[in-house]
Amino acid sequence: MEMPRPNSMILSHRAQIVAQLRAALPEGCVIDDPMETRVYECDALSAYRCAPLAVVLPRSTQEVAAALRICHRLGVPVVPRGSGTSLAGGAMPSADCVVLGVARMNAVLHTDYENRYIHVQAGRTNLSVSGAVEAQGFFYAPDPSSQLACAIAGNIAMNSGGAHCLKYGVTTNNLLGVTMVMMDGTITTLGGPWGDGFGLDLLGVVCGSEGQLGVVTEAWLRILPKPEGARPVLVAFGSSEVAGACVADIIRAGILPVAIEFMDRPCIRATEAFANAGYPDCEALLIIEVEGSPAEIDEQLARIRAIAARHDPILFTEAADEAQAKRIWLGRKSAFGAMGQLGDYMCLDGTIPVSQLSYVLRRIGELSVEYGLDVGNVFHAGDGNMHPLILYNANKDGDLAKCEALGAEILKLCVQVGGCLSGEHGIGLEKRDLMPVQFTPADLEAQMRVKDVFDPHWLLNPAKVFPLAASAARRGQAA
Amino acid sequence: MISPRSEAELAEAVASATGPLLPKGGGTRMIGDVAGEVLDISGLSGVNLYEPAALTLVVQAGTPLAQINSLLAGERQRLGFEPPDFRALLGRDGVSTIGGIAAANASGPRRVQSGAARDAMLGIRCVDGQGVAISSGGRVMKNVTGYDLVKLMAGSFGTLAVLSEVSLKVQSIPEAEVTLVLDGLDDRAGLIALRRALGSPYDVSGAARAGGRSYIRLEGMAGSVAYRAGRLRALFDATLAEGAQSAAIWADIRDVSPLHGRAGDIWRLSVLPSDAAEIVATLLADSGGDGQRDVVYDWGGGLVWLTLPAGLDGNLRKALQGRGAAIKLRGAGAAPFARQSDQVSALSSALKAQFDPFGRFAQGVF
Numbered sequence A: 001m002e003m004p005r006p007n008s009m010i011l012s013h014r015a016q017i018v019a020q021l022r023a024a025l026p027e028g029c030v031i032d033d034p035m036e037t038r039v040y041e042c043d044a045l046s047a048y049r050c051a052p053l054a055v056v057l058p059r060s061t062q063e064v065a066a067a068l069r070i071c072h073r074l075g076v077p078v079v080p081r082g083s084g085t086s087l088a089g090g091a092m093p094s095a096d097c098v099v100l101g102v103a104r105m106n107a108v109l110h111t112d113y114e115n116r117y118i119h120v121q122a123g124r125t126n127l128s129v130s131g132a133v134e135a136q137g138f139f140y141a142p143d144p145s146s147q148l149a150c151a152i153a154g155n156i157a158m159n160s161g162g163a164h165c166l167k168y169g170v171t172t173n174n175l176l177g178v179t180m181v182m183m184d185g186t187i188t189t190l191g192g193p194w195g196d197g198f199g200l201d202l203l204g205v206v207c208g209s210e211g212q213l214g215v216v217t218e219a220w221l222r223i224l225p226k227p228e229g230a231r232p233v234l235v236a237f238g239s240s241e242v243a244g245a246c247v248a249d250i251i252r253a254g255i256l257p258v259a260i261e262f263m264d265r266p267c268i269r270a271t272e273a274f275a276n277a278g279y280p281d282c283e284a285l286l287i288i289e290v291e292g293s294p295a296e297i298d299e300q301l302a303r304i305r306a307i308a309a310r311h312d313p314i315l316f317t318e319a320a321d322e323a324q325a326k327r328i329w330l331g332r333k334s335a336f337g338a339m340g341q342l343g344d345y346m347c348l349d350g351t352i353p354v355s356q357l358s359y360v361l362r363r364i365g366e367l368s369v370e371y372g373l374d375v376g377n378v379f380h381a382g383d384g385n386m387h388p389l390i391l392y393n394a395n396k397d398g399d400l401a402k403c404e405a406l407g408a409e410i411l412k413l414c415v416q417v418g419g420c421l422s423g424e425h426g427i428g429l430e431k432r433d434l435m436p437v438q439f440t441p442a443d444l445e446a447q448m449r450v451k452d453v454f455d456p457h458w459l460l461n462p463a464k465v466f467p468l469a470a471s472a473a474r475r476g477q478a479a
Numbered sequence B: 001m002i003s004p005r006s007e008a009e010l011a012e013a014v015a016s017a018t019g020p021l022l023p024k025g026g027g028t029r030m031i032g033d034v035a036g037e038v039l040d041i042s043g044l045s046g047v048n049l050y051e052p053a054a055l056t057l058v059v060q061a062g063t064p065l066a067q068i069n070s071l072l073a074g075e076r077q078r079l080g081f082e083p084p085d086f087r088a089l090l091g092r093d094g095v096s097t098i099g100g101i102a103a104a105n106a107s108g109p110r111r112v113q114s115g116a117a118r119d120a121m122l123g124i125r126c127v128d129g130q131g132v133a134i135s136s137g138g139r140v141m142k143n144v145t146g147y148d149l150v151k152l153m154a155g156s157f158g159t160l161a162v163l164s165e166v167s168l169k170v171q172s173i174p175e176a177e178v179t180l181v182l183d184g185l186d187d188r189a190g191l192i193a194l195r196r197a198l199g200s201p202y203d204v205s206g207a208a209r210a211g212g213r214s215y216i217r218l219e220g221m222a223g224s225v226a227y228r229a230g231r232l233r234a235l236f237d238a239t240l241a242e243g244a245q246s247a248a249i250w251a252d253i254r255d256v257s258p259l260h261g262r263a264g265d266i267w268r269l270s271v272l273p274s275d276a277a278e279i280v281a282t283l284l285a286d287s288g289g290d291g292q293r294d295v296v297y298d299w300g301g302g303l304v305w306l307t308l309p310a311g312l313d314g315n316l317r318k319a320l321q322g323r324g325a326a327i328k329l330r331g332a333g334a335a336p337f338a339r340q341s342d343q344v345s346a347l348s349s350a351l352k353a354q355f356d357p358f359g360r361f362a363q364g365v366f
């Protein structure tokens, strides 16, 4: 993956930059020891690594502002970081950048159950937001599989989704407001606990802007009352096409499960070997979860069972109790880890119209044979958000390049059938150069003009999202 | 008047314009009295794609809402965000178009459960102030590819660009609907009931108060609705309105019918639900208004509709004390945007300058 040449002026002023940051921030907030900055050399897209110039770990919005003012004045690029679980290389540093990590800012500032929101510092992990309100019977809905580790800051930057977003929406639908520090150190509030502010929806633009418009330090999040109960079913099919048709029929019937997850045979086999969740050996399986009181769950599952029956399932297992429910989810939740046992993998994230499911799965199968790399599929079927996992061997010469080429092929396919490059992981570094597949130069120009407004000198996470050639002039580089 | 028939003609019209333009959908939601040559979007009409099994609808911006509603109803589907019809409230005629609804982010009572128009908008196509066609988002349910300009355009009232196409997520019409009607409570207690209902696990899809009554709506499968209504009736003393009777209640809340024909300015407030009763009480004391006839609370109290005699703008600002935002929809100085913080208004103006550098669309609004 090509990165812009690091700015040699900045590299040569490393000591002064670090000294100024140290002078402005409390003890222990600035890291420049190469042994320690190495910890920040990559995110979860670990094929690409580069240690930053320095790392700052502020404890407050004011300290974030102080660090940004210095970087702004000295023209040093800044890469914001939450927990570093991005699968798109969004938090990957460049050699001439300061990584600004918000992980130490993890406090709950206020909870308001009457008005159903929580105000947190943005470094707080996703799961611990729900954890903070659980005892009162509430939860925070967006639930990325990485929720134990990932931070609200990263969720906002990537507009992350999760297994349950079919019903509850993704981050942007559950975000009420943020406090954000702009590159020049200005602190600003967008939205707030009451939501609608009757102005341009700047919050909506910041959400999903991949750390390129400002550093988010606090957030107001919608919390929801927990449903009375939930129950998953496991439905196995003889072919992916049939499983896909079953998904379409459920949605068409007006039933809205909270989750419909899909796994294909390569993924099922890997998962069974790894987690032993008791999945049958079949071509495709669906995990469908519904919520409500026991009677409401029965009412929904009866209908889902009737629809599934029309597609001759090999198996239809309702979780009889909590333990079985956990086991059904266990396989799905360990799928990425299980595939990881088979070797290195790249996780794609394109979304397609659900009507194109069987065609796309068939084409992915063909492409996999053509490129000689195995692909497993595990994804959010209810909304068409695919996660093809391409297996490759990082130690084998040329395998990564082949994997990238296959990945690009698959993402182009997603766009061709009416979908998009990324449903929830973001563009980052990984898909930057594929943007012209989905967007015209005018579309990209419009997006870049938004960045011009928030960050006129293009110092925030500058080499991401847009094809390098398209952003070169703005980044002050010859194309 | 310019009447383009396609996005290309629209782009051409904007590119070759020499003065301000007045994009006009059905003419029901235009902002203030802006001068300029009328750019009539009604020629950009029609459905480009409708896939009921994917819950996806792609329509041209000038398509009338009524046409969309009847198309969806034919498949037992609907727009989940319940777009309101403000013609009677604001004393306008014309036809609501989907572009106008998107540009106004016009959302009804179901926002508390299914989200606003902006949440249902999967993608847009538009033409900016230089006549350049731009697309953002798409037609799929999950999409984080590039910046979300869809949100920027939703609620921008045509200040940045003219919408030419909108992709929407639709939803199935549930088989049953009931409304719990709570009578005999004052505003404070009536709003507390709404907050309790919204904080319950019973998936409330409407929580409003008007004319001295609080309303709580439940929708879904018949058995489930009956069960949840039973649970909520155990908490509140309530009668039930079912089917068409329930639907009529929510059409009135959605369109703010209780305020139709009331004199004075019409205000719309966005506040914390728990602050609503007190803010309204203060204002009614100032205005001598009638709490049963001059106020509609929706979204559990988070949205307040209010009529006030002209000239009470200062009182309103004082009552709010920075605890929310307010706009005047009818009356002298009516505008779709509230006053913002200095930073937000600077950012908004800078975005305006990027998308509409020659000032072809509404000016001076931020």
Ligand SMILES: Cc1cc2nc3c(=O)[nH]c(=O)nc-3n(C[C@H](O)[C@H](O)[C@H](O)COP(=O)(O)OP(=O)(O)OC[C@H]3O[C@@H](n4cnc5c(N)ncnc54)[C@H](O)[C@@H]3O)c2cc1C
Binding pocket: A043, A044, A079, A080, A081, A082, A083, A084, A085, A086, A087, A089, A090, A091, A102, A122, A143, A144, A145, A146, A149, A150, A151, A152, A153, A154, A155, A156, A157, A158, A159, A160, A161, A162, A163, A210, A211, A212, A214, A215, A216, A217, A336, A424, A425, A428, A461
């Ligand atoms: C095993 C695994 C499973 C995953 N499952 C899901 C899933 O189900 N759904 C999903 O959507 N994603 C998933 N992800 C991807 C990832 O977890 C999300 O993108 C997550 O939101 C990243 O959060 P983070 O705190 O780790 O952010 P980081 O990786 O640290 O950063 C991500 C992006 O956010 C920016 N950023 C970070 N902090 C800030 C800030 N304070 N202000 C502005 N920008 C900031 C960064 O610059 C970067 O561009 C998964 C990842 C892994 C490894």
